[in-house]
Amino acid sequence: MTLKIKLFLADSYSLFMEGLSIILTSSEKFEIVGYANNQQELLAGLKINLCDILLVDYNLLYQGGIPLIQDLKRNYPNKILILHDSISLAQLKKIQTDVDGFLSKVSNSTDLHHKIQEIFQGKKIKSSTRNKYVYSLTPLQQELISKYRLTNRELEVIKLIALEFSSIEIAHKLCVSEFTVDTYRKNITRKLNARNVASIVNFAHRWELI
Template structure:
């Protein structure tokens, strides 16, 4: 069985040795090499031919972010897992958007680290269980805000009137605009909300707490 080759980047030699010892115990994982941030450049990584690079951001966050950017740009097939002290949505989201495939806290249990390596190797994205809930909640809130901000105040007003079963003619009279203008707003609302029917629009409005 071909082993997964892992390359470690960390400015903390003690932790590096500990991780190396633990990972080499796994039957399908081997540590191909390690480096501190100042030495972890394109050539060093290329020479070790790893499948996955694990970067401990907590020991050098700035260098770590720079290294993540370099790897995801220069080595498209190479997968990156980061270890961090941050468990908030913005930190996780920023790393995932940069191309990271795995996000774990620095004190992650070794069994979950092994699980993350195997999942990432299968081209899955892995977020540590204890922080996954925060990320999902943050993702939902971000999308909620985007959806609401995508609509103009007038469009939100019209959605609420549609929900009260007013016709376009009724809405035009209530808002002192033409029926044609109301119809234009309705088309824009349909497009922005990504719906095709009144039922879909009402579901969207309820989901985003517009009604």
């Protein structure tokens, strides 16, 4: 009997994780040993559930602005597959040596199965810089991030707010929960010292984000 590849799923967007679970459990090659919706659940779950590969949402790694990837590599033996919607080239380069592979959330189930098996066999899979879901920040945006201590994801949320998307719509576009978007909004408001949504919109126009 062939041993199944043990997987641990971590994503802040519950519906996405449920769909992922259905896709993976439909195959006899995989066994899901744990789930997590946030960093705390992830760290607690990995301590009691041994897995071969951790499938983790890129955004979950930066909840609270604290990168988690190096702690995961240092303290746990599992391989890491990053699931992402979009990712900046700078962040891609920063974490690429610490993970075993990347997979866009718009990929199909065949790609997912193939990537998992390749990583399990020891292959290191880098994300191509030509991937349309990998983007580069302009010098102006890099200055903005540095000046206001914004994260790449907060910058994306500012753009979407300025384009008049609701929190629910932003959550859907970024594959995160509405609660996570509300947290981004609070952090953005605090960092920009914005009085209201109009202030955030004016900020986006002033810095040519849209």
